[in-house]
Amino acid sequence: MSEESKAEKFLEIFNKGKEFTEELLRENQRLRYRLASLETEHAGGASNDEVRRLREQISQLSEENRRIAQRFREVEEENKDFANRYIEIEEQNNNLANLYVASYQLHSTLDFREVIQIVQEIIINLVGAESFAILLLDEKTNELKAIAYEGEDVMPGLESISTRLGEGVLGTVAKTGESYYVNQDIDGGAITIEKPLAAVPLKIKEHVIGLIVIYRLLQQKDAFSAVDYELFSLLAAHAATAIFSSKLYSQSERKLNTIQSFLDLLTTTT
Amino acid sequence: MGMENANFLVVEDSPTMRQLISFSLKRFKNAKIIEAVDGVDALKKLSGPDRIDLILTDINMPVMDGLKLVSLVRQNAQLKNIPIIIITTEGAEEDRERGLALGANAYISKPIQSSHLIKTISELLSV
Numbered sequence: 001m002s003e004e005s006k007a008e009k010f011l012e013i014f015n016k017g018k019e020f021t022e023e024l025l026r027e028n029q030r031l032r033y034r035l036a037s038l039e040t041e042h043a044g045g046a047s048n049d050e051v052r053r054l055r056e057q058i059s060q061l062s063e064e065n066r067r068i069a070q071r072f073r074e075v076e077e078e079n080k081d082f083a084n085r086y087i088e089i090e091e092q093n094n095n096l097a098n099l100y101v102a103s104y105q106l107h108s109t110l111d112f113r114e115v116i117q118i119v120q121e122i123i124i125n126l127v128g129a130e131s132f133a134i135l136l137l138d139e140k141t142n143e144l145k146a147i148a149y150e151g152e153d154v155m156p157g158l159e160s161i162s163t164r165l166g167e168g169v170l171g172t173v174a175k176t177g178e179s180y181y182v183n184q185d186i187d188g189g190a191i192t193i194e195k196p197l198a199a200v201p202l203k204i205k206e207h208v209i210g211l212i213v214i215y216r217l218l219q220q221k222d223a224f225s226a227v228d229y230e231l232f233s234l235l236a237a238h239a240a241t242a243i244f245s246s247k248l249y250s251q252s253e254r255k256l257n258t259i260q261s262f263l264d265l266l267t268t269t270t
Numbered sequence: 271m272g273m274e275n276a277n278f279l280v281v282e283d284s285p286t287m288r289q290l291i292s293f294s295l296k297r298f299k300n301a302k303i304i305e306a307v308d309g310v311d312a313l314k315k316l317s318g319p320d321r322i323d324l325i326l327t328d329i330n331m332p333v334m335d336g337l338k339l340v341s342l343v344r345q346n347a348q349l350k351n352i353p354i355i356i357i358t359t360e361g362a363e364e365d366r367e368r369g370l371a372l373g374a375n376a377y378i379s380k381p382i383q384s385s386h387l388i389k390t391i392s393e394l395l396s397v
Contacts, residue, residue: 090385097384101290121286124359128381220361220379 095231098126102235106242110249116148119212119239124150127232128221129214131155136202136210136243137165137174144174144211155215157193173199174208179233181224191215198224200232202240209244212236274299276395277320281305281312281327281339282357287380291326291357294384298391309334313342322352324391329358329369337372344373353394357382 105118116134123129131151135144142165149158166175173180180199182191191197198214212232217223224232278295280303282288292303304320306312308331316322325343329336336356343349353376356369361379369377376390 090383094384097290097293098381101286101293105286105289118286121284125284125287125380126290128359130359218359218361218380221381 091227095227098231099234099238102126103238106238110246112243112246112250115239115242115246119243120148120150122235122239123212123214124218126235127214127228128218129216130218131158131216132212132214133158133161134210134212135161135163135170135174137208144170147210151216155191155193158215161193161213163194168194169196170194170199170211170213173201174211177201177203177206177208179229181229198232200236202236202243204237204240204244209240212239275301276323277302277304279304279306279312279315279322279325281307281309281325281331281336283307283328283331287328287357290382291387294382294387295391297384297388308332309336309339309342312339316343316349316352322349324394325352325354326357327354329356329360329365337369340369340372340374355387355390355394357387 102122105122106115109115109118119134123132129150131154133146133149136147137144144161144163144165146158146161149161152158161170163170165171169180179201180196182195182197193215196213196215197217198212200212200214201208202210202212276298278298278301280288280291280295282291282305288305292305295301295303302320304315304318304322306315309327310333312325312327313334316325325339327336327339336358340354340356343352343354350373354374355376355378356374357378357380358365358369359380366377366379375394378387378390
């Protein structure tokens with residue numbers, strides 16, 4: 001082989017090597033580009049997933065937060081209800097204690113004067129009245145007359161109250177058996193002997209035997225509360241039976257004494 | 271002094287009020303309730319064998335009223351530290367001030383609310 005053909009052969013091999021090298025470089029560049037794009041694609045995909053996951057988590061937490069806030073409001077409402085119920089139960093408890101003590105005391109004696117004294121104590125201490133009167137109905141004359149009173153210094157004339165059944169406020173209460181209350185804030189006007197603050201009938205079933213009439217409450221008690229009305233009516237019912245039975249008892253005791261004296265007289269003379 | 275096993279002296283001329291107050295005091299576990307009908311009777315009970323942890327007294331009573339009783343208890347070296355609650359129909363501010371100035375620890379106007387009475391006693395006995 002001549003020197004010239006050797007050179008051509010070498011040049012040809014060199015060119016092929018050059019082409020092959022260039023092709024390798026291109027392939028390398030293409031792969032690098034592909035790798036870079038894959039890396040970017042991969043990185044971008046992971047970030048989106050994370051964001052999606054975090055968004056879902058935020059959404060779940062927000063929902064839970066809303067649910068907890070809602071439950072908190074419900075529990076708060078329940079708490080308020082419980083607190084109100086507790087106050088109501090305390091008031092009822094108080095009323096029951098008052099009623100228990102009042103009825104216990106009212107039925108602890110058959111002495112008429114003692115019963116009246118107990119009714120007065122109850123009206124002062126449990127109802128909170130400063131000026132009041134207890135009226136009894138005389139069934140023969142149909143007249144209501146004061147048999148006990150308190151606070152005549154603030155309401156003169158208590159001792160001489162006398163009214164006929166059906167006449168005026170007091171007579172109407174005794175006739176109808178319906179309690180009478182004045183709401184001072186709404187009704188206003190002066191309280192008089194004829195127009196009291198409250199008049200509650202002393203009733204045994206539907207039979208009215210008298211009235212408890214309130215003219216003024218103690219200084220520290222502004223007005224009757226809702227529970228007072230109920231308590232007052234119950235007290236009046238107990239007071240009525242206690243007054244009625246003690247009155248009957250004292251009458252029968254008087255009759256018994258008369259009969260006993262008569263028998264003694266008969267025994268002595270025979 | 272705790273609220274259990276406490277001895278209370280109730281000074282009231284009205285049997286109804288004595289019973290009502292005693293009824294409320296039964297909320298305290300093992301409470302012993304000693305009753306007196308006026309100030310003189312209360313002083314006798316105070317000098318008796320029972321230790322008294324708290325006195326509840328009315329003002330308007332025959333023989334000796336509640337204000338005199340408060341004053342005498344506060345002057346007595348052995349009794350002066352006993353807490354006293356005045357329970358009365360006298361609701362005027364000057365009456366309250368007079369009662370507290372004499373040495374009463376609390377002043378409650380009638381008609382009493384059992385819950386208020388219990389709260390007041392609990393506060394005084396837990397000090």
